[in-house]
Amino acid sequence: MPEPKHLSIVVPAYNEAKRLPASLRQMAEHFGRFTFPYEVLIIVEHSSDGTLELAVEFAAKQANFHVVDNAVHRGKGYAVRSGMLRAQGEFVFYMDADLSVPLAEIERFLAHFENYPHHDVLVGNRQHAQSRIEKRQTPLRQKMGQVFNTILRTLSLMELRDTQCGFKAFRGDAARAIFERQTIDGFAFDVEVLLLAKTLGYKVVDLPVRWINSPESKVRILRDSAQMLWDTLRIRSRIAREIAKLKSAR
Secondary structure (H helix, E strand, O other): OOOOOOEEEEEEEOOOOOOHHHHHHHHHHHHOOOOOOEEEEEEEOOOOOOHHHHHHHHHOOOOOEEEEEOOOOOOHHHHHHHHHOOOOOOEEEEEOOOOOOOOHHHHHHHHHHHHOOOOOEEEEEOOOOOOEEEEOOOHHHHHHHHHHHHHHHHOOOOOOOOOOOOEEEEEHHHHHHHHOOOOOOOOOHHHHHHHHHHHOOOOEEEEEOEEEOOOOOOOOHHHHHHHHHHHHHHHHHHHHHHHHHHHHHO
16 A cells, blocks of 8 residues: 555544444554554534543544544534544545445555546445445435435536445545535535535546445435435535636636
C-alpha cells in the first residue's frame, strides 16, 4: 500500500452508543499498523445515549483519535461537513460508524489514488458487479435507494448508481474545495457533494466495495426519503447558481 503523508478519517456519530465502542476498537487496532501519520475525527451530534462520553473516553487513550462535539443535531450532512473542514490529510475519507464497509477497503482506495493520480473523488458503489455484499439491506431499503438514484439520473443530476454509500474518499484539496461550498445538512448531502465535485471539475470514480449491512440504520424510510427528494431539487437550483458564479469568475 502506498504511504500518504497524512490520512484523515471522518466518522459522524449520532446515538451510536451501541455500535461505536466496538467500531473504535477495530479502528485503533487496524490503524495502529499504519506507519504514516493519520487522524480519526469522531464528529458527535447531540445524542441522548451517551455517545459523546464514550467517544471522549476512548479518544483520551488514543493520540490519533479526536472528538468534535457539535452540540446540536442538524443531520449527517452537517456532521460530515464539520469533520471534512477540520481534516488535515492528504487523503480524506468519511465512513459510517457501523463500519458497514470494512476498514481494509481504505488501503484499496489509497492504492487506487496512487495508481490513478488524475482521480480526485472515489465513491463506494454497492451496485457494482464486483462488489461483495455479505449482508444486504432489507428489500424495501434497497428498492428505495435504487428508486432515488434512478430519479437522479432521470433529472440528469447524477450518472452514479449508488450515491448514498457511506464510504467516500477525497484528495485533500478536493475535499476542502467541495465542503467549503456544501450546505445540505440531511442525508441528501452526498448528492450535493458529488454534484459539486463534478461542477468544480474533479474526476469522480465509483469503485466496488465489500459491504456488511447493519440493521440499525438511522434513516427513516418514508420521512427521510421525502426530505432527500426535496433537498435534491434545492440542490439542482443551487448548483446552477454555483456554475454561473464559477463562469463569471473566469
